[in-house]
Amino acid sequence: MAIPTRVIASPARGVECVKKRAKRLHFTAFSRDAEQVATASGRVNLMGDHVDYAGGFVLPMALSLHTAVAASRADHDCAVSESSDDRAWTRYAFGVLAQLRDAGLSIPPLSLAVASDVPVGAGLSSSAALEVAVARVALAVVGAALEPRALALLCQRAEHIGAGVPCGIMDQWCVTHAQPHQSIMLDCARLTSTLITLPPTLVIDIVDSDERHALRDGGYAARRADVEAAARALRVPLLAQLPRARWHEIDALAPQLARRARHVVHESARVHEMCAALAANDLARVGALFFESHQSLRDDFDVSTHALDAIVERARSEGVLGARMTGGGFGGCVIIVRRA
Structure with missing residues (x-):
């Protein structure tokens, strides 16, 4: 299709x-x-x-x-x-x-x-x-x-x-x-x-799925509520600030909260990895981080859609560096990175 x-x-x-x-x-x-x-x-x-x-x-x-x-x-x-x-x-x-x-x-x-x-x-x-x-x-x-x-x-x-x-x-x-x-x-x-300076060898495409979301519909607020509940359970004021040495505690949370928390701590860490890869012009690592992020948003945060997943997989089959949904999810766009 x-x-x-x-x-x-x-x-x-x-x-x-x-x-x-x-x-x-x-x-x-x-x-x-x-x-x-x-x-x-x-x-x-x-x-x-x-x-x-x-x-x-x-x-x-x-x-x-x-x-x-x-x-x-x-x-x-x-x-x-x-x-x-x-x-x-x-x-x-x-x-x-x-x-x-x-x-x-x-x-x-x-x-x-x-x-x-x-x-x-x-x-x-x-x-x-x-x-x-x-x-x-x-x-x-x-x-x-x-x-x-x-x-x-x-x-x-x-x-x-x-x-x-x-x-x-x-x-x-x-x-x-x-x-x-x-x-x-x-x-x-x-x-x-x-x-952050982007290397001139990196090309960024934004592909619109033509699926439209409305963050006021409640899915976004529900994800935020899960994140805040996970932070309370882990006794930290902000979930992304959970020290790496305590990440193993996420596994003891209720399954849905554990998945939300796992995404948050790894996604925030991926930003640092991304900046380091961009500074080193390591485009292969940039692309790998994109695919990792999409998998996390799809499987742990449950904000992707079949249309977004299909665009990412089609891009992967075409040999791009990486692809991921971007934004709040439930529709919207995929961002694709490739070599110039």
Whole structure:
């Protein structure tokens, strides 16, 4: 059976085209010009899925796919999007405005128009890109600014409260701190990050399964609850910080919690191994780590799907260096690495 896939490429016209679409949509929807327009990029996670909320290490990379939001003052908050009939996305946008106001910023009611090249539900941080772009444009309207760390934390809080998704910090941190094609290693417990150089001999393809997920549907929250339960059982504040000398204690947990914990500690360790392999230009090891990560996400964390597995296995049969699902899972994209 053929698997419907497509390789996601950066739009040829880039960020300026997305900004123009947002401004045009704003004028069409609200019959006036936008006062400001702001953008944010999507991201792909090279390694370290479902460990950010466990205090682990992650290795995301910003993409040349952007969300633009055009805004003007209004009588009440309202928002339109060029591409979505599902109004659930407004919970993310309005959640950001609420958090900005709760932080003491005098954000007036706003009309928002959203255009985006970041596919929704593909595991490429469409929600974080929307949140950060909304925050940036709202701040621009009143001539204010937040430094990247504060902006990332505010947008994470908006997703928790406004959208009801208990996300970690990785997406918002990468979107606020990295430029397109920059990769960063982030310590999610200490909130410190380092830019990581990718070797020019490494080619990264992002393949969309066209299976869509919605993290608010509950699977993501259930996995986080398992991780937190495992941490409590092991008597550590954050599961990814369980010392390697104590990893054997995972085997004594209830089977499902043991599988979740096994993924978290090994996945966080794989980020360090990945950075070392990239620094040494050891592309064979990079690829092996990709396959190991996918197996863990599939078997221990139960967030892969038949379509994602099929893409990974087809890539393996074609002789690529490595492949793995990326993002929260339950659909979305596979990231494939190969030699230039």
